[in-house]
Amino acid sequence: MSVRKQASSESAPRRLAATTPAAEARRGRGATANPAGRFEASRREAFDDGWEPGEVPPRRTEVSPERTRRILTRNDSPDIPFDRSINPYRGCEHGCVYCFARPNHAYVGLSPGLDFETRLFTKPDAARLLARELSAPGYSPRTIALATATDPYQPIEREHRLTRALLAVLARFRHPVGIVTKSNLVTRDIDLLAEMARDRLVKVAVSITTLDPVLARRMEPRAPHPRKRLEAIRALSQAGIPVMVIVAPVIPALNDHEIEAILAAARAQGAGEANHVLLRLPHELDALVSDWFAEHYPGRREHAFALVRQARGGKAYDAAFGRRMVGEGAYAELIAQRMRLAKARLGYAAARVTLNTEAFAPPGAQLALF
Template sequence: MDDLFPSKIQPDARRGRGATSNNAGRFERLSTAKVDDGWKEAEDTPHRTTLYIDQARKIITRNQSPDVPFDRSINPYKGCEHGCIYCFARPTHEYLGLSAGLDFETQLFTKPDAAKLLEAELRRPGYSVAPIAIGTNTDPYQPVEKELRIMRGVLEVLAKYRHPVMITTKGGLITRDIDILSRMARDNLVRVQISVTTLDTKLHRAMEPRASAPTVRLRAIAALAKAGVPVGVNLAPVIPALNDHEMEAILAAGARAGAESAGYITLRLPGAVAPLFRDWLEEAYPKRAKRIMRYVQELHGGKDYSADWGKRMRGEGVYAAMIARRFAVACGREGLAAKRPELDCTAFRVPVRPGDQLSLF
């Protein structure tokens, strides 16, 4: 069907969005497309944000990946309104019967009971403490958080239980929660990574249309650092021939703002993300599209993406080695640590509630 009917959504219907299409997910038996039947030209209606409640039973997700420095995470939201075209989490929407394209940016699932569920899990007998990562899948500080305050509630629980947490975000809204974060920082219970993908406002608007502007993210780094919250700058993803030339400038800007550490991840294009990214490139940067994808494939053994452990986050080959070397040199020059200090897992306490002592009898 993709060969017979156009899959792209008209620009006016996706203004302020990242993806150019909304094709059915890989698990769907049927797909639909609007066509011009000769009588009246098919029109796309604007794709507006719709919120749904995710009736989750648990809030902590476990993983055993050797590529990440944590074994548990929390995602207050499914889907992300930031609309980053490169987001590796897009295919998760296909498990919901939705598209990894515009649906991922507009059909959002919220977890209003996240704080309540988290408290129940932390109170379970035998709970073993380890840092919880937030923002590793979808952003906890995307626009809807300003009103829903789900992440705020999660932080309040973590602070009450003195539980360590690692936060990654592109949202300047994180500064709203500095009151909680600064208290946790005094006890070595929190670490924040602010992702700064580009300093180019034109590229930012095209590539991650509803994420905070680069200047806002740098101001967030400065505000967190001033409040005593350990904060790092994260260049993720590094995209060859598109934003990789900005690495040194981004790290320098992050260091000036107050970042004490840095990290990077090369572009990952799993599943439906690859065709979405290719379509976006052809529309936004047509003259560079082929060269960019050639370098991306060089990072992943000749394919758009390789999920091999130990390689998927950094890539392999000459280009990957060059990126790693540049990153190391820049971090050394700016005084940015590549390794973050461990958070305190010994301070965890389950607060006593009225009536708890009765359980002894």
């Protein structure tokens, strides 16, 4: 299989079939294509030139270090409950086809498709940078979100242990943190998390998209089985760690019928809070998810995207604050109403757990008193 370049054009049709590697090459991956990012000056088209007959080996995961001067990312978004976050990794091996962070890979000249889940970056200085930033004069503590663009407990965390190192720093500084993950690897760190939870310094949100293992394998091929995530909720809850379940993303005509079942299963394992996010399709993700539907659920594609557009003001995506997470209109309100009713019936908390910022104490701060 060879690759040839084509000049990029704003008016060129988005034909992902031209960037779809052979099925063997993407075995075990979520994306069905590897289109060029939106900033690239050319596009690549795969074609068979006859020089590489036979079976194509699967794509391997490549991991590279990324040096950065800061680790805390700030935001002023009014519709999310945090103003700072940490992402110890760029890209995510879980391979969730719907991941709204996929378009971020275009900023480093890579594809939001298969590159996002196979060409990963670590930030090896993350813990040192965090300690330095938390020690800065005048630093004011507020909950840090870990992580927002990639899963902090994706498979490469087993080897690199950057999330574990960051939690150790946060525990030492007695700094509040909210964790979002779909991996049961989070239970490895229960020793740190339980200690922090005693001082209201941590909350964990576990994302469950579906209870159907076949659908889960197609949508998020390297994420843990839904059963493992439920087991993680139970283990965290039993250790005294507040747990939220996030039904995310809600995908029309695919998993939206499972909302109540997911909430019931998570509540039975000890989840105390619940939330949901409607499918988000920024930038290249629109075409990537459409391509995935065409391969796996072609008969549902038009219906699914019609409902998405209905909830996004007639577009594939609406980035406006207040609407980007849950959408608007009849379909979005129906989903929100179902969430409200199910949460009330199952006994989920109406208010979110508020983490403690008063305990913050940089190591050595007491020495300044002498």
